[in-house]
Amino acid sequence: MSEMNAATLPIVTLFDTMTGKKQELQTMEPGRCGIYCCGPTVYGLSHLGNARAALVPDVMVRFLRHQGYDVKYVRNITDIDDKIIKRSGEEGIPAQEVADKYAAEYKRDMVDLNILDPDVEPRVSDHIPQIVDLVQTLLDKDLAYEVEGDVYYRVKNFKGYGKLSKRNIEEMLESAGSRIDVDERKETPLDFALWKAAKPGEPAWDSPWGQGRPGWHIECSAMSSTHLGDSFDIHGGGRDLIFPHHENEIAQSQGAHGEDSYARYWSHNGFIDFDGEKMSKSLGNFFTTREITALYDPEAVRYFLLTVHYRSGLNFEVVVKCPACEALMDKDGQESGRCPACETETPTDDLRKQVRFPGLEEADDRLAYIYSTLSQARRFLATAKKPGNEEPVAGAVAGMLEAFVAHMRNDFNTSGALGALSKPLGEVNALLDSGKGVSKAVRYLTIERFVSDMEEVATVLGCFGQDPDQWLANRRDGKASRLGLDIAKVKDLLVKRTTARGDKDWEAADRIRDELTKLGVGVQDGPNGSVWSFL
Numbered sequence: 001m002s003e004m005n006a007a008t009l010p011i012v013t014l015f016d017t018m019t020g021k022k023q024e025l026q027t028m029e030p031g032r033c034g035i036y037c038c039g040p041t042v043y044g045l046s047h048l049g050n051a052r053a054a055l056v057p058d059v060m061v062r063f064l065r066h067q068g069y070d071v072k073y074v075r076n077i078t079d080i081d082d083k084i085i086k087r088s089g090e091e092g093i094p095a096q097e098v099a100d101k102y103a104a105e106y107k108r109d110m111v112d113l114n115i116l117d118p119d120v121e122p123r124v125s126d127h128i129p130q131i132v133d134l135v136q137t138l139l140d141k142d143l144a145y146e147v148e149g150d151v152y153y154r155v156k157n158f159k160g161y162g163k164l165s166k167r168n169i170e171e172m173l174e175s176a177g178s179r180i181d182v183d184e185r186k187e188t189p190l191d192f193a194l195w196k197a198a199k200p201g202e203p204a205w206d207s208p209w210g211q212g213r214p215g216w217h218i219e220c221s222a223m224s225s226t227h228l229g230d231s232f233d234i235h236g237g238g239r240d241l242i243f244p245h246h247e248n249e250i251a252q253s254q255g256a257h258g259e260d261s262y263a264r265y266w267s268h269n270g271f272i273d274f275d276g277e278k279m280s281k282s283l284g285n286f287f288t289t290r291e292i293t294a295l296y297d298p299e300a301v302r303y304f305l306l307t308v309h310y311r312s313g314l315n316f317e318v319v320v321k322c323p324a325c326e327a328l329m330d331k332d333g334q335e336s337g338r339c340p341a342c343e344t345e346t347p348t349d350d351l352r353k354q355v356r357f358p359g360l361e362e363a364d365d366r367l368a369y370i371y372s373t374l375s376q377a378r379r380f381l382a383t384a385k386k387p388g389n390e391e392p393v394a395g396a397v398a399g400m401l402e403a404f405v406a407h408m409r410n411d412f413n414t415s416g417a418l419g420a421l422s423k424p425l426g427e428v429n430a431l432l433d434s435g436k437g438v439s440k441a442v443r444y445l446t447i448e449r450f451v452s453d454m455e456e457v458a459t460v461l462g463c464f465g466q467d468p469d470q471w472l473a474n475r476r477d478g479k480a481s482r483l484g485l486d487i488a489k490v491k492d493l494l495v496k497r498t499t500a501r502g503d504k505d506w507e508a509a510d511r512i513r514d515e516l517t518k519l520g521v522g523v524q525d526g527p528n529g530s531v532w533s534f535l
């Protein structure tokens with residue numbers, strides 16, 4: 001909605017790392033917002049930290065669009081990197097193939113988590129000319145120097161180095177100078193590589209300094225300029241990128257384009273910690289997105305990540321159970337692989353498969369509650385009669401969307417925004433149970449408003465947007481296969497029971513119900529037949 005003028009735009013605040021304060025978002029052009037985020041280095045499967053770093057801007061972009069902003073979102077792919085070259089050696093395939101392969105895997109994880117594609121997804125290998133130009137500009141401005149085909153940034157010539165990470169350049173130089181691994185060819189230890197001379201067997205491109213490849217930091221300066229201009233609105237990334245990566249991006253871009261250029265706001269998300277100290281080292285301290293979505297519905301993972309404000313650290317509670325007796329294994333047990341309760345030995349690799357995340361189980365239950373509310377609400381609206389008169393919507397549902405939006409406008413507070421749904425959910429469930437105390441019209445209109453406002457919420461959060469009945473059926477079937485329940489048998493019993501009921505053979509119907517109960521299955525009889533669920 002670029003025709004919107006500044007006066008009509010809603011006020012959205014966001015925390016800016018540079019000023020250390022929450023700021024009102026004032027974009028360069030009213031109604032438009034350019035966002036750049038550092039994307040993945042594609043040398044392996046994404047882990048949950050990568051997923052969070054992609055989810056945070058995804059929700060930001062979705063919400064700004066909901067608020068009427070015309071957003072251009074750029075997230076790069078780092079396809080030239082030491083780790084990719086190393087993996088290329090390990091897998092025996094060219095570096096570019098490694099990058100293509102893991103970029104495709106990354107994309108699959110993002111789709112699973114309902115993270116929308118960025119508008120532009122530039123790759124470093126497609127931006128070598130822009131990178132070479134930028135390095136040349138820095139050389140011309142005396143902000144860089146060449147040594148034997150390598151080009152380094154000359155940090156001491158950039159006033160303001162350290163301003164994002166709040167570090168003092170003198171102190172950094174002092175402490176860096178005392179380290180032993182100082183590269184003799186650099187003027188100071190803080191100087192970083194803009195261009196690296198080619199080593200035998202490595203991918204390389206032509207440049208005025210000979211064959212070589214770009215250093216890591218220069219790519220983001222070059223690609224953001226190419227796709228968003230020398231100045232743009234928001235730069236995002238994980239907190240671990242503040243220093244040195246983002247500090248170096250600032251030095252490069254402002255060094256080349258002036259002090260007033262580059263990002264107006266810096267947004268950083270917190271880390272994910274897998275139960276920190278409580279988990280043994282041998283089980284690893286991170287999990288791939290794929291390992292987790294194999295165990296839990298990706299939407300539950302997404303929901304779980306949204307329950308915590310993006311700037312906060314997120315602690316993942318981790319539980320490891322003995323595969324033989326299901327007793328919890330403490331850190332010593334995990335390390336030795338020997339169950340303290342039944343003394344069964346389990347190899348570490350197998351133990352890792354026993355890891356469970358109680359937070360995700362809770363998130364999954366919560367999602368099921370929300371989807372079943374939506375399912376019942378839709379069924380109610382399909383069968384009840386729509387009132388002819390307009391009546392005010394009752395209770396908390398009336399203010400739900402407004403409260404939700406207010407939390408989101410306050411530094412994208414998804415945690416508060418999800419909280420704003422709780423009371424309306426409870427009230428709608430009460431209304432679905434009985435229409436006591438309200439008129440038929442109010443009951444209908446309140447449930448109707450809830451359903452339509454939740455559709456809007458779903459576009460912002462990327463949760464609750466699936467067909468509720470489909471989602472619930474998938475969840476039930478997933479659980480059945482995890483528990484080894486024979487669904488064909490359950491369905492067969494249901495058919496037999498329906499036939500028995502049709503024949504008014506109540507004794508047989510009851511017997512079949514008992515049989516289902518033994519399988520852990522309950523039956524609800526409705527106008528459209530019988531539906532089963534776990535007891």
Ligand SMILES: [Zn+2]
Nearest residue numbers: 037038220245
């Ligand atoms: Zn970057």
Ligand SMILES: [Zn+2]
Nearest residue numbers: 322325339342
């Ligand atoms: Zn055991």
